[in-house]
Amino acid sequence: MSDDLSPMLRELTHEGRRFRAVVKRCGHEGCDGEHLYLDEQNDAGERLDGGLRFKTAFPIPDEDLDDAEPLVIALLGKLPGRWRESYAGELLPPDEEHFAKVRFPKDHVRNGYLQPYLDVVQPEGSVMVGGTHVDFAFDFEGRSIVVVEMFCPSPECDCGVGSLVFLEEQVLGEGEVEFTDLFRADVTLVGERRDVVGDEPQLEPIYAEFIRLFAPDLTHLTHRYEAVRVVGRRSLEPRKFTKAPSKNALCPCGSGKKYKSCCGR
Numbered sequence: 155m156s157d158d159l160s161p162m163l164r165e166l167t168h169e170g171r172r173f174r175a176v177v178k179r180c181g182h183e184g185c186d187g188e189h190l191y192l193d194e195q196n197d198a199g200e201r202l203d204g205g206l207r208f209k210t211a212f213p214i215p216d217e218d219l220d221d222a223e224p225l226v227i228a229l230l231g232k233l234p235g236r237w238r239e240s241y242a243g244e245l246l247p248p249d250e251e252h253f254a255k256v257r258f259p260k261d262h263v264r265n266g267y268l269q270p271y272l273d274v275v276q277p278e279g280s281v282m283v284g285g286t287h288v289d290f291a292f293d294f295e296g297r298s299i300v301v302v303e304m305f306c307p308s309p310e311c312d313c314g315v316g317s318l319v320f321l322e323e324q325v326l327g328e329g330e331v332e333f334t335d336l337f338r339a340d341v342t343l344v345g346e347r348r349d350v351v352g353d354e355p356q357l358e359p360i361y362a363e364f365i366r367l368f369a370p371d372l373t374h375l376t377h378r379y380e381a382v383r384v385v386g387r388r389s390l391e392p393r394k395f396t397k398a399p400s401k402n403a404l405c406p407c408g409s410g411k412k413y414k415s416c417c418g419r
Contacts (some may be wrong), residue, residue, distance in 0.1 A: 156210055165195075170372045172196070252277045253381070258307055259388040260416065268304040268317055271378040274385045281333050282319065284383070291323075292367050294360050298323040300333070302362065307386030315340050315348060316375050320360065336360070345372025 172195040194202040194254050256274050258267075272280035272287045279285030280302050290301040304317045317340050321333040337352025339361060350357060365372075399405070401414035 165199075172199075172202075174199075178265055188333075231355065249276055254387075256385055258385060260389055263307045263309075263386045266306045266308040268309055269307045269382050269385075271303045271305060271382055274381055284292065288321075290371070292364065294356070294363050298325075299336070299360060299364070303375070303378060305382040307382050307389070309383060309387045309390070314343050314379070316343065316379055317341075318362075318364075320352075320354075341372060341375070343375040345369065345375065 165172070167173070169225050174193050174195050196202045196289075221247075253275050258269055262269070270282050272285070272289065273283060276285070276287050277289060281300065282290075282302050282304070288300040290305045290309040292299055297352065300321050302319045302321070306313060306317055310352050317338050319338050320336040324332045324335055328334055329353050335352075336354040337350055337357050337360075339350045340348040342348060347361075350361070354360065400412040401412065405411050405413045406415035
C-alpha cells in the first residue's frame with residue numbers, strides 16, 4: 155500500500171490483483187456519508203478493462219480509512235463466483251447523463267408498475283430488463299443469488315416501500331446466463347421487512363443470509379426511491395421536440411403508441 159497517497163486514496167494488492175480505493179462524499183440527497191469506490195487496476199496503474207468495480211452502498215466510518223486492505227478484503231468476500239472477478243451494478247456511481255434523460259412508459263407510471271433503480275442510473279439496465287446489472291449477489295448453499303431493487307415511479311404514490319426481487323442465476327454455457335424468479339420482499343426505506351411473496355422452499359434462510367451480509371446497505375434506500383420518482387414525474391411531462399411528429403406517427407419517446415395518444419396529448 156502506498157504511504158504517500160492522500161488519506162482518501164489507497165492502493166493495495168489482494169491475491170495478486172491490484173486495486174485503487176477512493177473515498178468520496180455521497181452526492182445523493184439525504185445521505186451525507188462518505189463511500190468507498192474500488193477499481194481494479196492493470197500493471198500500468200490504469201483501470202482494468204472488465205475488472206472489478208465496486209462502490210459501497212453504506213457510509214464508511216472514518217476509522218476504517220486508516221487501513222483499507224481489510225475493508226476491501228471484506229467487501230470482496232461479499233461477492234460470489236464470477237461476480238468477484240468482474241462486478242458491476244447499482245453500487246457503481248450513477249451515470250448522470252443517462253439519469254438526466256431516461257423516461258418510463260407513461261402507462262407504467264400511471265399504473266404504478268415497479269421499476270428497477272438500476273434502470274435509471276445505468277444505461278445497460280438491470281437483469282430484470284435483459285441488462286447486465288444487479289444490486290446484490292451472494293452464494294447460498296451452492297446457489298448463486300442476485301437481488302434487484304425496485305420502486306414505484308408514480309408521483310401520486312407515497313408508500314415509502316421498496317421491493318427486493320430475489321433471482322437465482324444459472325450459467326448455461328459460455329456467455330449464456332439465465333435468471334429464475336425466487337421471491338419478492340417488500341421493505342421500508344430503512345430496510346424493515348413488510349411482506350414476502352413467493353413459494354421458494356428456502357425463502358426464509360435465503361433472506362436471512364441476505365440480511366446477514368447486506369443489512370447496512372438497506373438503511374439508505376430513500377435516495378434510490380426518490381430517483382425513481384424523479385424519473386416518474388419526468389415521464390408524465392410532455393416531451394419537447396424541435397419538430398412535432400404528425401399525430402398518427404409513432405411517438406419518438408419509444409412507447410410504441412401514436413404521438414397523438416402519447417406525448418402529443
